Structure formats: C-alpha cells, structure tokens
Amino acid sequence: MTDIRVKFAVDDRELSTLHALAFGGEVEVTAWGARLARHALTWVGAFSNDQLIGFVQVCWDGGAHAFVLDTAVxxxxxRKGIGKRLVLAxxxxxxxxxxEWLHVDYEPHLTAFYVDACGFRPTDAALLKLR
Structure with a gap:
C-alpha cells in the first residue's frame, strides 16, 4: 500500500537520496525542508512502509500560476501509477x-506521462540557461 501525504515533514537526507536515485547522480544532501518552506505552495510524498518513494513539489507566483517541479519516483x-497520483494530488x-493554471516543463520522453496520464495540454515554451 502506498500512502500519499501532503506537506509531510521532510527528512533532507531521505529526499536527497530519492532525488539522486530518480534523476541519477551522487547524493548531495540538500536543505529541502527549508527550501520547500520558503518557496513551495505545497509538496506531496508517496510512502511505502513509511519510506519515501515518490515526491513532487508545486511552486507558484502567489496568484493564478503554479509550477510542478521535481517529480520523482x-x-x-x-510504472505503478505513483507519479500520476503525486501529480494529481x-x-x-x-x-x-x-x-487557475498548473504549468510543467518536461523532456519529450515524458510526454505520455504528463499529457496522456496526467491531463496536461502541451504548449510551446522556452528555456534560458543562466549558469
């Protein structure tokens, strides 16, 4: 059984480890709890036997627009529907x-997930690398 929890108490090491496993790379412990408290509208976790197995955060502009970030399983x-449950929550x-609006940027190989499974409408967008 997988439990979905909103604004759960974040363990920085646990979330940093999940992030590294989901996106590849070494575990670098990030101050996730402080970052989320400061910048996120909300965050959602998926837990199995009290172990964090999925995560997504939503940042916003303080008004009509919110942004999905860091979807990780x-x-x-x-491939068990956990990511979809996280994004829909x-x-x-x-x-x-x-x-009023929820935005998400994604790589082409994730189109089926965000568009077909989660119901986002594809739009044109642009990206500027700052560093």
Whole structure:
C-alpha cells in the first residue's frame, strides 16, 4: 500500500537520496525542508512502509500560476501509477489554493506521462540557461 501525504515533514537526507536515485547522480544532501518552506505552495510524498518513494513539489507566483517541479519516483517503484497520483494530488492542492493554471516543463520522453496520464495540454515554451 502506498500512502500519499501532503506537506509531510521532510527528512533532507531521505529526499536527497530519492532525488539522486530518480534523476541519477551522487547524493548531495540538500536543505529541502527549508527550501520547500520558503518557496513551495505545497509538496506531496508517496510512502511505502513509511519510506519515501515518490515526491513532487508545486511552486507558484502567489496568484493564478503554479509550477510542478521535481517529480520523482524511486526506480524500484516506477510504472505503478505513483507519479500520476503525486501529480494529481499536487494539482488538487494548487486548485484548492486558488490557482487557475498548473504549468510543467518536461523532456519529450515524458510526454505520455504528463499529457496522456496526467491531463496536461502541451504548449510551446522556452528555456534560458543562466549558469
């Protein structure tokens, strides 16, 4: 059984480890709790036996627009609908906060997930690398 929890108490090491497993790379412990408290509208976690196996955060502009960031599912728990549950829960939280739009940027190989599974409408967007 997978539990979905909103604004759960974040363990920085646990979330940093999940992030590294989901996106590749070394574990660098990030101050996730402080970052989320400062910048996020909400965050949602998926837990199996109290272990964090999935995560997504939503940042916003303080008004109508919210943004999905850092959608991550532990590789051993992928392809089971956990990511979809996380994103849909995050969307409900953004809607409840009064947001009108939920944006997400994604790489082409994730189109089926965000568009087909989660219901996003594809749009043109642009990206500027700052560093």
């Amino acid at each position: 532990h590789p051993e728990h992928g 995050a969307a409900e939280e953004a809607k409840a906060a009064g947001c």
